[in-house]
Amino acid sequence: xxxxxxxxxxxxxxxxxxxxxxxxxxxxxxxxxxxxxxxxxxxxxxxxxxxxxxxxxxxxxxxxxxxxxxxxxxxxxxxxxxxxxxxxxxxxxxxxxxxxxxxxxxxxxxxxxxxxxxxxxxxxxxxxxxxxxxxxxxxxxxxxxxxxxxxxxxxxxxxxxxxxxxxxxxxxxxxxxxxxxxxxxxxxxxxxxxxxxxxxxxxxxxxxxxxxxxxxxxxxxxxxxxxxxxxxxxxxxxxxxxxxxxxxxxxxxxxxxxxxxxxxxxxxxxxxxxxxxxxxxxxxxxxxxxxxxxxxxxxxxxx
Numbered sequence: 001x002x003x004x005x006x007x008x009x010x011x012x013x014x015x016x017x018x019x020x021x022x023x024x025x026x027x028x029x030x031x032x033x034x035x036x037x038x039x040x041x042x043x044x045x046x047x048x049x050x051x052x053x054x055x056x057x058x059x060x061x062x063x064x065x066x067x068x069x070x071x072x073x074x075x076x077x078x079x080x081x082x083x084x085x086x087x088x089x090x091x092x093x094x095x096x097x098x099x100x101x102x103x104x105x106x107x108x109x110x111x112x113x114x115x116x117x118x119x120x121x122x123x124x125x126x127x128x129x130x131x132x133x134x135x136x137x138x139x140x141x142x143x144x145x146x147x148x149x150x151x152x153x154x155x156x157x158x159x160x161x162x163x164x165x166x167x168x169x170x171x172x173x174x175x176x177x178x179x180x181x182x183x184x185x186x187x188x189x190x191x192x193x194x195x196x197x198x199x200x201x202x203x204x205x206x207x208x209x210x211x212x213x214x215x216x217x218x219x220x221x222x223x224x225x226x227x228x229x230x231x232x233x234x235x236x237x238x239x240x241x242x243x244x245x246x247x248x249x250x251x252x253x254x255x256x257x258x259x260x261x262x263x264x265x266x267x268x269x270x271x272x273x274x275x276x277x278x279x280x281x282x283x284x285x286x287x288x289x290x291x292x293x294x295x296x297x298x299x300x301x302x303x
Contacts, residue, residue, distance in 0.1 A: 024092060024093035024094070024096050025093070025127045026117070026129070027099070029133075031064060031102050031105055032134055033105045033139065038133065040131070046100055051092065053102060054101045055077065060104050072100075093121060107135050140216075143206065144177075146241075161263070161299070162265065162266075165197060165264060173244050175249060178240070179241075181237070184233040184237070188228060193299065194241065195292075196264055198221070198241065202219065202242045203239060204217070207237050264285065264296060265300055271284050282300055
């Protein structure tokens with residue numbers, strides 16, 4: 001049931017709790033992904049009232065706290081210190097102190113180490129309360145123009161091309177809309193791999209979400225690739241790609257492709273081992289996979 005305005009206001013005012021009064025609570029607090037206007041009243045209230053804030057990047061979070069006049073003590077919690085800082089947070093909860101976890105931006109625990117401390121706190125029977133807010137993946141999805149009924153959030157693909165290609169091969173036949181995160185350093189290579197493995201599907205790429213220079217690139221993956229190639233690469237990217245069509249699903253089920261488990265490099269080398277010249281091998285791989293020869297050439301030679 002949707003709360004009335006009065007109920008909503010009352011919930012914000014009374015949302016702070018330390019459970020049964022003996023053990024602390026871990027709050028997972030969403031922060032803006034760009035526009036500070038997306039910071040919720042409830043999030044501000046929680047961050048002001050907890051005993052400490054565990055931040056992925058204290059420098060980034062300090063700016064946020066200054067804007068909203070939040071004086072709460074802050075500690076770091078990130079990928080490189082999560083083991084001993086995780087133990088420290090659990091000790092604070094055990095002592096009855098309340099801790100708020102925040103990431104650099106968006107929902108903590110999504111493609112960041114916040115999921116680890118949340119799992120440990122749950123396993124130790126501490127109360128874990130989410131404070132919802134902005135999410136880069138869902139923000140990009142609803143503005144993509146691509147099916148939102150069923151979707152799969154995959155996050156970051158592997159940074160190594162061979163492993164990344166195998167990941168995409170496992171996703172190729174899925175009928176769900178696919179969501180990925182990617183860094184500016186790997187966006188060009190990832191787009192090459194998406195085209196090589198999935199084909200030239202329709203996609204939407206978002207960057208600088210909710211900020212002044214927010215941009216969405218929509219169209220076939222090859223079009224998105226051209227736009228990215230001619231643009232200044234900065235900011236994190238969210239990639240939304242259509243799922244496999246019925247025809248693609250049927251093709252995957254009916255035709256057993258001997259090369260389906262191979263990377264592009266392995267696929268080309270198989271033909272070379274059979275006596276094909278490298279140019280002919282690349283041409284045959286492009287035909288097998290239904291993509292342009294140039295795409296296979298670029299990936300094989302790591303251009």
